Amino acid sequence: MVGKIRVLMVDDEEQFRATTSKILSRKGYETTMAESGEEALKILKKSKHDVVVLDIKMPGMDGREALMEIKKISPDTKVIMLTGHGGKDSAKETLVLGAYDYLNKPCDINLLSLKINDAYMSGKEKKKAREKKAGDILIHLEDYTLIDMESNVKDAFEKLLETYGALRVSSRVMETGHRSLLVIDSNNEIVGVVSLTDMIEEIRPDYLKMSKPSTADSMQFSHMFWTGLFTSQVKILAQKKVKDIMSESPPSMDENTNLMEVADFMYSQNVRRVLVTSDEMVIGVVREQELFFEMANIIL
Structure with missing residues (x-):
């Protein structure tokens, strides 16, 4: 996050405003909500905002009209337009x-x-913006779910489900959940990671992981062989300790590492996430998802 960015969100849908306000505030933005173009103009006349996120289609003053008035009141404020399905042409017109x-x-x-970060930085940097670093796209450690290594795997399932249950979704904004938990020891040091892949791998009985004679193949794939196996193995898994199924701690990279170096490292080392450090202290995580969204930000 590049400082406390002041964002004004303008949309007539109440659920969208409430949802987005909570999520952006949690990400470190100073957010203000407006339900109409008219209200947004009143707010901007009283207080300056760095970025306005503005819905094109609203009753009363629509987004296009509001955009033109915003530029009269605050020419330096960056405006990001939101458009529904089929509204791409009208959105492109607002760029003009x-x-x-x-x-x-x-x-x-x-x-x-x-997009909000880029809009903010475009107003601060007159020359070509620098390429982003790992620290610019990370998920902060306090926003990632942690679990103690001595906890049961059942607790890990509950924590992962909480990340999905806490997702706030409206018709206009989506938030993705975590597919893994960082594992900590009694000193709150990160010692490993538990992912969905680890859980699936662990429910396989040891004898399925061993090489078998060809004569066992017909039995292995019969209906009787598999019946009840999944349920029984999952129940056993739930009672195990997190430390018994976790993978090793993700590798770490400095917050100033170039994203191309991060991408190359993750691909060549076949890892899905890296820890991000500042002065050798872990401050966050970069996953495949963060690289994907940065790629999408460049392309779209």
Whole structure:
């Protein structure tokens, strides 16, 4: 995050405003909500905002009209337009009117966050913006789910389910959940990771992992062989300790590492996530998803 960016979200859908406000605030933005173009103009006359996220289609003053008035009141404020299905042409027209960029709804909150950051930085940097580093796209450690290594795997399932249950989704914004947990020891040091892959691997009985004579193949794939096996193995898994099934701790990279270096490392080492450090202290995580959203931000 590049400082406390002040964002004004303008949309007539109440659920969208409430949902987005909570998510963006949690990501470190200072957010203000407006339900109409008219209300947005009143807010901007009283207080300056760095970025406005503006819905094109609203009752009363629509997004195009609001955009033109915003540029009169605050020419330096960057405006990102939100458009529904089939509204791409009208969104492109707003670029001529001074909009910084646009996104189609429903938009992923991570992509929206990247657009907000870019819009903010474009107003601060007159020369070509520097290429982003690992620290610019990470998920902060406090936003990632942690679990103690002595916990039962059942606890790990509950924590993972909580990340999905806590997802706030409206018709216009989406948030993705975590597919893994960082494992910590009694000193709160990261010692491993538990992923969905680890859980699936662990429910396979040891004898399925061993090489078998060819005569066993017909029995292995029979209906009787598999019946009840999944349920019984999952119940056994639930009672195991997290430390018994976790993978080793993800490798770490400095926050100033170039994203191309991060991408090359993750591909060549076949890892799906890396820890990001600052002065050798872990401050966050970069996953495949973060690289994907940054790629999408560049392309779209």
